[in-house]
Amino acid sequence: MARGVRKSPVEKLQDQLNEVRESIKQYENCLVTLKEKEKALNEQIELEEFKTIRGLLTEQGIGMEELKEMLESNVTAVEEQSA
Numbered sequence: 866m867a868r869g870v871r872k873s874p875v876e877k878l879q880d881q882l883n884e885v886r887e888s889i890k891q892y893e894n895c896l897v898t899l900k901e902k903e904k905a906l907n908e909q910i911e912l913e914e915f916k917t918i919r920g921l922l923t924e925q926g927i928g929m930e931e932l933k934e935m936l937e938s939n940v941t942a943v944e945e946q947s948a
Contacts, residue, residue, distance in 0.1 A: 872880070922932060 922928070927935075
């Protein structure tokens with residue numbers, strides 16, 4: 866029973882190298898997918914935080930413009946204190 870031609874050491878190493886390269890490609894693709902998922906999760910977290918803040922503003926009867934004015938006046942007060 867002939868099993869075929871034996872591979873030379875160089876051919877065996879080339880096969881191993883090709884397997885390693887293929888594994889690297891798979892991990893790189895996986896990394897890209899994970900980074901996309903990370904970005905999406907961060908965006909969802911940010912959105913949920915904004916929803917929470919918006920809910921608090923609604924409960925307090927404060928509009929976005931009023932919040933902006935409050936923050937701007939607070940920044941001005943802090944700048945004056947540090948000067």
